[in-house]
Amino acid sequence: MSGSSSEDASNTLRILVATDCHLGYMEKDEIRRHDSFRAFEEICSIAEQKQVDFLLLGGDLFHENKPSRSTLVKAMEILRRYCLNDQPVQFQVVSDQTVNFANSFGHVNYEDPHFNVGLPVFSIHGNHDDPAGVDNLSAIDILSACNLVNYFGKTVLGGSGVGQITLYPILIRKGSTSVALYGLGNIRDERLNRMFQTPHAVQWMRPEAQEGCQVSDWFNILVLHQNRVKTNPKNAINEHFLPRFMDFIVWGHEHECLVDPQEVPGMGFHITQPGSSVATSLIEGESKQKHVLLLEIKGNQYRPTKIPLASVRPFEYTEVVLKDEPDIDPNDQNSILEHLDKVVSNLIKRSGQKAVNKSELKLPLVRVKVDYSGFMTINPQRFGQKYVGKVANPQDILIFSKISRKDQKEAKIDDSERLRPEELNQQNIEALVAEHNLKMEILPVNDLDIALHNFVNKDDKMAFYSCVRYNLEETRNKIARDSDSLKFDEKDIIVKVGESLQARNLYPT
Amino acid sequence: MSGSSSEDASNTLRILVATDCHLGYMEKDEIRRHDSFRAFEEICSIAEQKQVDFLLLGGDLFHENKPSRSTLVKAMEILRRYCLNDQPVQFQVVSDQTVNFANSFGHVNYEDPHFNVGLPVFSIHGNHDDPAGVDNLSAIDILSACNLVNYFGKTVLGGSGVGQITLYPILIRKGSTSVALYGLGNIRDERLNRMFQTPHAVQWMRPEAQEGCQVSDWFNILVLHQNRVKTNPKNAINEHFLPRFMDFIVWGHEHECLVDPQEVPGMGFHITQPGSSVATSLIEGESKQKHVLLLEIKGNQYRPTKIPLASVRPFEYTEVVLKDEPDIDPNDQNSILEHLDKVVSNLIKRSGQKAVNKSELKLPLVRVKVDYSGFMTINPQRFGQKYVGKVANPQDILIFSKISRKDQKEAKIDDSERLRPEELNQQNIEALVAEHNLKMEILPVNDLDIALHNFVNKDDKMAFYSCVRYNLEETRNKIARDSDSLKFDEKDIIVKVGESLQARNLYPT
Structure with a gap:
């Protein structure tokens, strides 16, 4: 980096990166109930001390899909104390904010004239706090509704087949530095995997080249929240699926702290995996010192500085x-x-x-x-x-x-x-079906698993209804399409229903 | 009223009074899901049009003790749109705000320098959104944590015997007008009844006489949320229990709109019962036109103006x-x-x-x-x-x-x-005990009822544990006290345990 230090400062975007704070984890435990909040508060205080431009979170800010009143209140109190102040915000969001931010206000929180935001927070959702229910809302939406967090990376999946997602980056300018920040909130690994292997299913929007600014002038960051471990490739995201134009990846979900950016050979980007700020499983990976990352970007160069968290329980x-x-x-x-x-x-x-x-x-x-x-x-x-x-x-x-x-x-x-935070046992329905020697003829086992998951963990009362309705519709449509082109007997319908199920099993939604 | 109209305006406190908005009522119903939100939005828009000093709510802002994400988000969106603006707030809260407001910030929301509050909202809790759980938090605490509502009237009850509560009014000044606003969030009617009949159990703090200002110069308002209907006096609050120094009572909980202030003979105060803004039971009382009340106070005089709600479903x-x-x-x-x-x-x-x-x-x-x-x-x-x-x-x-x-x-x-919103069937444990001809020897039936209620409706996982622990402690203490003064046989202990239960039954907590 060159130039005077004040010029440097006005052209250097400074981001504090953290993830998997799991607020509310062990909130009923007499000893550990405050752990998640203390670590998050420390993260916010580091952001304050280091005078970063913003705090970037990689998902699972909340441990529960429906956080308790107590957890919501504590989260808001911390955010309010650290994010609202008179510090001037020294970067601009130049992309279409109504596209970037899914709430009904449609702008970045520090631009709201009625709030004094000094430390903006940007967050995607994880698998713990992912959107659910009729309105597809995440617990992060609550923090977004009261303007304490900028919730991004909430992709809307298409209804049938593999589906399609389009990622619109938040375009950030600070002086001569331009950063395109892509967010991809957690999607089931299996599904995202399939999408990455399907042409055009994942669309990465690039900023348009403008006068005096080329596409290559943007520093591209992606934040995602997926399995990274490669033991079962179907249930993890391969780093090589990610686009080569990326410069830097923030990988959430994995709790082991591997905060030092690792180069992915042949891909041209580095990955930081900050790890969780609270241990949610007592395994070796979680016993390592926890860190957050100070990421300073100037033009196309960056400097990563890892900062240990002192408040974490040994x-x-x-x-x-x-x-x-x-x-x-x-x-x-x-x-x-x-x-x-x-x-x-x-x-x-x-x-x-x-x-x-x-x-x-x-x-x-x-x-x-x-x-x-x-x-x-x-x-x-x-x-x-x-x-x-x-x-x-x-x-x-x-x-x-x-x-x-x-x-x-x-x-x-x-x-x-086992480094990954506890997963829902999605084998239950499968096991049940196998045990009773049932043959599913219309509903895919996988869909039922998801419905069960949503019903139990996300309080989605309509989960089974939606599952049944969707599969009936798909079956009807398939049969209608086929019967257009060729006549078949009524007894063949059962075969057709089976085929339709098979087809859907290939591309579960 | 006298003086010029601008002098009048600067000395007249203008309050919009509403209650029982039951946000989230019927939120899964295709037709009625928006009803509660539309009515609440209309109330806020009336407050805006009438340029009132603040909006005063009488409890049950939320229908569910644990509102859904969707309901929380919608409530916040409405409050944010109407309460945050550049309107100057023209009254002062001169009492100790850390006593008035139970949140960790300890000040009225418009005094927070980081929020642009133009329309302050003051609310007590009702029986639907009353505090619960280990941290004794209400859904209103969430709105208070993000500074959208001023939550008051959250009394802390003493642990044993009848208990005691002390009410500290919010002291409000606007020009020459002084208002003492007392809030009493919902308490079980039976308990409050007993407290009103116990000397010194309910303490009403009065503002001190100051230079140029006598106690009698304060206009005293009480907001409460209790049963008012007198068919079963044990389960309703008698108006004659309320202190005679009150000038005006806002009665929440009762859903029938009886908004015109009614004088209570011999008590020297009037009562307004605005009624709910959404019908939660299809009974005659709820079919009447719904209103809110514009209350204008100047010195010791007031003018009530009822305003019909146009958005309510016929x-x-x-x-x-x-x-x-x-x-x-x-x-x-x-x-x-x-x-x-x-x-x-x-x-x-x-x-x-x-x-x-x-x-x-x-x-x-x-x-x-x-x-x-x-x-x-x-x-x-x-x-x-x-x-x-x-x-x-x-x-x-x-x-x-x-x-x-x-x-x-x-x-x-x-x-x-049946005008009252649906109550929990607290006879269940009693019926169970009677049916099985059980004799409770340590735990009072009433306490078990409450524990069941809190466990089921308020997700208080510790409800039964607390119930058992409290009763064991009380029993032990009583026996320890008695054994100090006189020696008794081990077999007498069973009698003592019974006596202890009896004593607690007289004054259930």
Whole structure:
């Protein structure tokens, strides 16, 4: 970068990037109930200290699809304290704001003359806070309605077939720097995968070349919230599907902090994966130091600076293979207990030594994964009782498994699989159908799964009705189309209905 | 009133009073889903047109204790459009605002420098949107957290015995006019009743006399949200319990519009009962024209002006006694149907004739209460089918009863009973206990009722736990106190436990 420092400042867009704050996670837990809010508040305070132009969030701001009153109130209080102030906003949104922002006001929040927004927040939705219900609203829409957050990346999917989405970037200008910010709120991985493999299903709109400004002058950022792990390619997004014109990707959803931008060979872009700001599963990936990213962009160059989060509850993780420990006697349960006590005590000690600010020492999360092959398990609840008041999770310190990482490579994969926040068990309907040896003739199992998911988790009372209506319509249409071109017997209709189901199964919506 | 008109204006506090907007009522109904929002929007637009100083709401702004995302978003959108503007606010809140407003910001919304509030809204909670859960939050707290509403009258009840509440008024000054605004959010009628009958249980704080201003210079307003109907005095609040220093009462909860201030003989105050802005039960009282009240106060004088709501869906109500109709043949069901069809058609016609704006004609609500003594009933759903597209409620036009108003006076009472919005059936636990001939020895039936209510309707997962914990504590304390003064046998403990339960039953919390 060149020029004077003040000139630099007026041409440098400074973004604080964070994701997966999961506000409201463990809100009923006496010890951990404030964790998600403290981390989010720290993120906001870093944004304030660093005087960034805006805060960019990669989804799952809320843990629950329908956050409690308490979580909504706390989220609003934090946003109100940090986002409303007299700081001047020094960038402009030059794209069509009614297209960028899905709320009924149709403008970026700091342009509303009735609010004093000093720190704009931009967020896409994740899989936890995705839009649902008749009005297709997300919890982020509530924050958008009261002008505390700019909700973008809410794509509307077409109704039938693979569907189609069009991504319109938010075009941002600060001095001589131009940034095109693309948002893609969470879509089911399977579906997005299929769309990426279907020509023209995903349309990336590019800013028009203007006088004195070429398309290549825009610095292109994409924020998405999808599975990235590649163990099951159907359920994750391959980085190579993303367009090569991108310069920088912010990857939400994955909770492990891999904040340092990684280059994707041959694609010409880097990916940052900030990871969650609160551990929602006690696995190795979540035990690493959590960070957010300060991203400074000037022209086509950027500088990433990672900033550790100090407020996050310490989390110590280790693995133990009982049969590799010489001091354990397989016939003496006490020797197992003694060994595990030693391991846990060491983890607690290690956690205390790392603490920077002793006065604010938090009870640590402690997790020991125990490979007990050839041994008996012990009751984790009973084991944890003596750690009440010493760790934040006495009830689940120990987790028993039979395959250790040291023995089998798959265990590593198993771990990274589990890095993703808890998923809904979408096998239920499938299992049910298999168990009862049912043959589904009109409704695809997959659609029923989704309907069940929406009904239970998103309070979408119309989920089953919509599922049935959609499939009936599709079936009728298909039969009507076919019967136009050729006459067939009534008894063939059953065959046709089956074909229609098959066709839809190929492209589930 | 005297003085020039501009002097008048600067000394006259102008309040728009409305209540029971029940936002979100029937939000899943294809026809009626927008009704509650339209009426609330009209109320806000009247406030804007009349350039009132503020809008005062008497509770039940929301229909559901946990409003849907959609309802929250729509409520915020309306408030944002009408309350945020450049109109100067011309009154001052001179009381301790941290006491008046329960949110963590502790000031009236228009004094927040980061919001451009032109139309302040003040609201208490009702029984539908009352505080619940661990943090004791109401849906109104959400609107308060984002600074769109000033939530007041959220009293904190003491933990044991009858409890005690202290009401601190919002002290409002506009020129020479001083208003003390008392708010009392809904409390269970039984409990409030008992408190009113217990000395010092309800404390009304009065503004201190100041230089040039006596206590009597304050115009005192109380807003409450309770049953007013006197059929069951235990479950309603007697007007004579209210303090005589009040000048004006705004009575929420009762849905019938009795907006013209009625004097309460011997009490020295008037009561306005604006009624709901949306009909939530199809009874006679709700079929009357809905109004809001413009209240203009100058010094100790006030002028009430009722303003009809034009956006409310028309609702025609009548009653039919089959045996009084000469053209009906008891042995011919067709003659009953013909008669009822005639009645319904006339109601639809009457509704159309009343309509002011023919272009915005809404499908009316129609209700016929049929006394069928000596006749067969007919299926109301089937009857309604031919009125699909002609009325807003084809499925429940007819309601059958055996006691007609004309025959029995109690029927009238029955009606007014039903004016109140649907109540929870708090007899369930009592019935269960009676049915199974159980004897409760530690937990009062009443407390279990409340716990059940809070668990089901308010999603208070801790309701039963709190109920058990509280009663155990009380029992232990009572026994500990008694055993201090006298020694008693272990077997007497059971008697003591019983006594403790009895004592609590006298003063349920």
